[in-house]
Amino acid sequence: MQVKAILAMFMFTLLPSASHATNLMYMPFETVLSKAMLAGRLDGSVKFYLAGNGPTANQQLLRTNVISDLGTNASNKSDxxxxxxxxxxxxxxxxxxxxxxxxNAVTNIVSYYDQHVRKDLNTYECRVGVFVARVALRGDLVRLPLSD
Structure with a gap:
């Protein structure tokens, strides 16, 4: 029995890490943003703009290059x-x-996986492994004038 356990451990070490991202996906940003708003996960008090899509004038920059790099359990979910x-x-x-x-806004949002910048007007980058999906974003926190 010990031989089987040792053999299994050896074989497992030859496989890529279970958490290592195996699928690279480019997903539509606005679709997910809309879903989050409709579900009430975002309250609408903060606007989100991918780099190249946001307002350029009359904004007060409060924080630059703010990073959010989160993962989620990918088990029992489609990529x-x-x-x-x-x-x-x-x-x-x-x-x-x-x-x-x-x-009241996050502007200049780019994908920032492993500190590599990827700019796109419509999509974000997602990496999915066997157990974990991960998205990393970088953006600027700004105050935009309130519209009438």
Missing amino acids: HDACEWVLQSNLIKLQADAKRVGA
């Missing part, structure tokens, strides 16, 4: 569902960070 869930978790964290400093 798509896990990626949507983990983006929502990151947006919830960024909303809390923004409120804490008096910001």
